[in-house]
Amino acid sequence: MKERIAELEEKARKLRVSIVKTLHKSQSGHTGGSLSAMDMVTALYFYKMRHNPADPGWEGRDRFVLSKGHAAPAQYVALAEAGYFPVEDLMMLRRLGSHLQGHPDSKSTPGVEVPTGSLGQGLSMAVGMALGLRLDGKANRVYALLGDGELQEGQVWEAAMAGGHYRLDNLCAMVDANALQIDGEVAKVMNVAPIADKFRAFGWNALEIDGHNMAAITDSLDMAETVKGKPTVIVAHTVKGKGVSFFENKASYHGVPPSDEELPRALECLGEECKP
């Protein structure tokens, strides 16, 4: 398992490099929240979820909803790495005609289940998927990744209420709690804490972890599968911009891509040599 964790950590590092290069090329997109989510997205696509890149519609697949849709680069680099589409496509992120839209679009990108981007709507769709899969007696699981600022949207709590009410134990939500949003600290803009307690109040099982500790991430995903009668939320404490020291913990890098000047320094932080 230690080797496995080391592999996943290296994979996440490599995917962070890919995010930085992709966003540098597009000169548009969400850096901070994509980097903070990368460890969890890596664990989902390369450790936990059953899926088949060669057959994106495979009936046996688990479902993933990136409710914090602006972190699309994190999902896109994982999908590319897994083989859902050519890695070169990443260089066309957000360009007119590209299948890699600014926010996940199920009609254009293989591997994207439902469109997201307008915050607060993904968990509802995940609830619907969980209900439908259970109705069919299937063992597939549904995962949803939310942001902490996103928890300000009331619809999230409607979905939480439904998840608890319908005892959706095939549903696992993760909260990328990087404590920042566009206008600053979440606690100062519109406090959402205590997150885990809120979900518990809605009938969920809640775990809190370090969102950059790969072993903790994989353990919590494993644990979620064992919980019966309740959905699980994994509240992951993360660092916005994780991996690139001068992006870390800065609200200003929410929707700002790396500049020409920043690219080589960012790659160096991530342990990459920057080839000119």
Place this chain on the structure above:
Amino acid sequence: MSSMIATRDAYGETLVELGAENADIVALDADLSGSTKTGVFAKKFPERFFNMGIAEANMVGTAAGLAAVGKVPFVSTFAIFAVGRAWEQVRQSVAYPKANVKIVATHGGVTVGEDGGSHQSVEDIAIMRAVPNMTVIVPADGIETKGAIRAAAAYKGPVYVRLGRNKVPTIFPPDHRFEIGKGCEMRGGVDFTFVTTGLMTAPAIAAAELLAQEGISARVVHIGTIKPLDQEIILTAARETGAIVTAEEHSIIGGLGGAVAELLGEEHPVPVKRVGVHDRFGTSGKAEELLKYFGLTSEDLAEAGREVLARKRA
């Protein structure tokens, strides 16, 4: 089918029939299943019915998720909540991905009655019409409703069907075939045309009969599908009769009247009079009183016809 039936009752019956034919059909409601008649489906197929409580935004998102795993969800509540409260969810989670979700809202328009303005949707046709990928249907009677619900179930993609609260007269024959996007000539005529939808088609027919006694020959075209609009039947009416009166239990802004005015303005300008609610909210009262209060009776339609005819002849 009896001669007076509420379109929501026709919906409730048809949904159960469809539920028996197709195991993938599921229904969702927001604590109004007794009123919307999804409760009939709920009783028959309890494991396929999901009451989402008074949480319409989540309900629509949940329906989108169910559609994403192969179900055919019918989502119901009152019109103002279904596509008012949850407009953005309809737009983002249903229309944008072309999800196979059918939003069947009841209690559209002012005839909701005593509950008053907060519950009387005069905007829903307009706000659904403006959304890409959305099909918008407003049936006239129980027969057309049955056909529309079946057509919605068979169609692969987002559909909005707007029904009413009260019993309405049956104007279609039992063997009427409903087709999405196809209007129906209900009565021939040459002097001008009533282009109407929902419960306004029956009084338009009555108005035409009234006007016939004055020597005025009014055609009546029922538009059951607001989007995609049957442009041909409307343009033919404009070309052949030279003047149009539209009518809907809805604002004159953005609904059928808006759609017809857009079409004719570009393709074949003729005098148009939009009968509907004049950019104001509803109010409490009895349904029949409210139709009178908002100028939606056959007498009002006949007057609109005379007016548009005068403009045509001027």
